[in-house]
Amino acid sequence: MSNTVFCKKYQKEMEALDRAPLPGARGQDILSTISKQAWQEWQVLQTMMINEKQLNLMKPDARKYIMEQMDKFFNNEPVDKVAGYVSPDDIKEL
Template identity: 80%
Template sequence: MSNTVFCKKYQKELEALARAPLPGAKGQEVLETVSKQAWQEWQLLQTMMINEKQLNLMLPESRKYVMEQMDKFFNNEETDKLTGYVSPDDITEL
């Protein structure tokens, strides 16, 4: 049986991450409060943000921005919009 966690994004018990996805206290917080499903969804959004906004994660301000957006995502707050992304649901056939 897999471990579960009360996910703060979905407000219910879901499958937990196997290990902390980040170092330090922030990683431990994510491990204890974020489900595997929510983390995977965040990784997809994070990748799109990094690509569209051409972030350089070697720069402290880029890392700070990503962490702020991550907190917003897991707390169900509005994250920055990605202008280049078109949802498959929004595409109509010609």
């Protein structure tokens, strides 16, 4: 039986991550409050943001921006849109 966690993004009990995805307290917080599904969805969005906005994660401003967007994503707040991205839901409506 897999580990579960009450996911703050989906507000229900879901499969937990296997290990903390980040070091330190922030990683432990994510491990205890974010589901594996929510983390995987964030990884896809994060990759799109980094690529489309050409973020250099060696720069503190870029890392700060990504962490802010991550917090918004997990708290179900609006995140910055990726230029040119069309969600599958939008395609279904066409």
